[in-house]
Amino acid sequence: MAERKPIESWLTDMDGVLMHEGIPVPGADAFIKRLRESGKPFLVLTNNSIYTPRDLHARLERIGLDVPVENIWTSALATAKFLDDQRPGGTAYVIGEAGLTTALHDIGYVLTDAEPDYVVLGETRTYSFEALTKAIRLINAGARFIATNPDETGPSAEGALPATGSVAALITKATGREPYFVGKPNPLMMRAGLNAIGAHSETSAMIGDRMDTDVLAGLEAGMETFLVLTGLTRPEDVDHHPFRPSRVVDSIADLVDLI
Template identity: 45%
Template structure:
């Protein structure tokens, strides 16, 4: 068995927008060839695992649904453990609703156990108002992640964290977040691969999610500079990655054995 296994962030690590990052296809192929365990890890709850795998396939990277671990999956599994066969009012898209269905949850409009917030473009202010009232009336507020914005080809748009912030401000209730850097998602992904903390390598482009989450759980961390973080930004943080590389094409050899 290989010495390490990998949790691979996607946007900024594998691709940027609609473009594959040079070396990503070859790196994934190397992991498969050497039978090194890995998962694609994303804080985007919009798409199902099958949809994400299809996007990767379209870009030329061999991927199956089981290779993908989303914050929607982590959220659904967490809720199913906390309250089996519970109910939820959801703001989000098919990736989130499908994950909740598969984990035994019923989606309702009234008196839910949880209000679960994802991201997407189909919501409107009426649904945010509804979520706010349900939380005020006692439903527990769950965020799939707290990312304040999402990158798109046209620029950023408000992310899950921005929507959650509105509901928190209106109700005075704080959301529990499951996605990166939460240990709930980071630990669940590691366990799915059957790795120990010492065997796990988190590769990401964002200090406040990928690197922070990995650091808190004693994973090895690799920051790639092909996404949203520049080398000079490292001075802003009290923690630091184990490795800083230009891109996934430059992952240190000692990790890929």
């Protein structure tokens, strides 16, 4: 592998890397502490669009991980940034939670079901038949279809939950229209995050627990990539993909000394 420049900035996924089912991964607190002491730019990323950065800051703080609000980057924020660049001051019909609606309100979007510019699909635990029907009809009437992320399932203590990608597939089947996914593995989310902290891809690293989102997003954004085995990916899964991370490590604890 070609020699890379020293790592000056860090991006890390949250679920499966820093925490797992609400419990901090051993070494995550040391990693965040070392990052903050180093003064290096960093972001904690998540494809989950349910929560605002302030919500996530509070959730992480409760389990002993002190991540400032400004160091949290969600697919909801990336989606809002994308829409603000594409069509400033637009309108959207939104299926999602406070993380997404707050991000869109903050860029001046009007949320409406009256001829919206976009239908924006995000994560929620309360998908309703009525809301999905309305989304399908609005897309058929000409609204552009955007989704925060392509994740088909999400974790829970009881097992897998259907996530944004699965619901997007339902809408696509009904409309014949594919959404534009903003979140990982779209490198757009990574580049927007890097821009937010003034970092450059050639001196940045991405840490994740999923090959198909985290590693792929970092790879396509031109970053060094680290796969941790504390989440969804097993060592034998790596070779099933046509791309590889820069390094595979047991957990984020193995990366503390690299900062």
